Amino acid sequence: MVKKLRRNWQLSRVGRGDGSALKEYRGWQLFTRSLFFLELAAPAGGNHVFAVDVRYLADAKTRKQHEDGAGKSPAALYRDGVQVHRSNLPATFPVPGGVIEVATSAFGLKRLRFVAEDGSEHALRPHRRSQEGLRARFEQRFPRTSAVIGTVAVVVLGTALAVALLKGVEAVTRIPPVAEHVGAFTSPVRLPGWGTVALAVAGVLAAVERALRLRYHWLLDSVAS
Structure with missing residues (x-):
């Protein structure tokens, strides 16, 4: 409806x-x-x-x-x-x-x-000369490599989502009323500054790669936004 x-x-x-x-x-x-x-x-x-x-x-x-x-x-x-x-x-x-x-x-x-x-x-x-057309032609010529790239993109976005969720939970449990009831949570993942930047860049590239193949998941692909 x-x-x-x-x-x-x-x-x-x-x-x-x-x-x-x-x-x-x-x-x-x-x-x-x-x-x-x-x-x-x-x-x-x-x-x-x-x-x-x-x-x-x-x-x-x-x-x-x-x-x-x-x-x-x-x-x-x-x-x-x-x-x-x-x-x-x-x-x-x-x-x-x-x-x-x-x-x-x-x-x-x-x-x-x-x-x-x-x-x-x-x-x-x-259109064969558009971004999507070039990506489709690459997939036709190199199907295995294309599949690997697609899998890596999903893994990168999944990792970025997991890190974001852990940070979110940590931030919420640091609120005094929440901490009093459920305790404080510390994320086990601690990325250095360069690691955070690298993950963000990799997430954007992964999201672009999926967009070229018209692959979109409301949660997975939104994490790079």
Whole structure:
């Protein structure tokens, strides 16, 4: 029920596209833009190629302009190269046979998928020169290495989460009323200054790596934020 209400709210925020043409993906947009494609059958026959264009800097700088009906939108939907919808993020775009859901985190995409009317989910194809496209091609060429990198990312984020939880418990039990009832807890993990910085940097890199593969867990990936 909550999911349905959220989807309906996001659909209500979708604005009409300005009819502009989809711009070519440039190499210098590697860290500021994501572009994905999906081919769907048209109700009247034939196929349409849909493209989802996500502009990360637009989300931060031009949200107000978009809400006023002007400016570049954080996310836009193109059909056969022509903009038909645009929206702030998170967004849900209507397409034939379902919707396309888009959401971002502090490190990139956390969700971009086609959800069919029967509830099934399908991935979109990233532009081959985008961050996600390059990561997907690396996985295709070096599947074992890719799997190892993915596992290391999970271990790093899990370690960062464990350290954060231990520090949190220690801080809470130092509050006098809590300490009187449950006693004080001292974290068994004591990292030096350089270790704390190294873990933080590794956590950010791990979160970015998972974002490139559209892997997101509300607890695991939020620890790097």
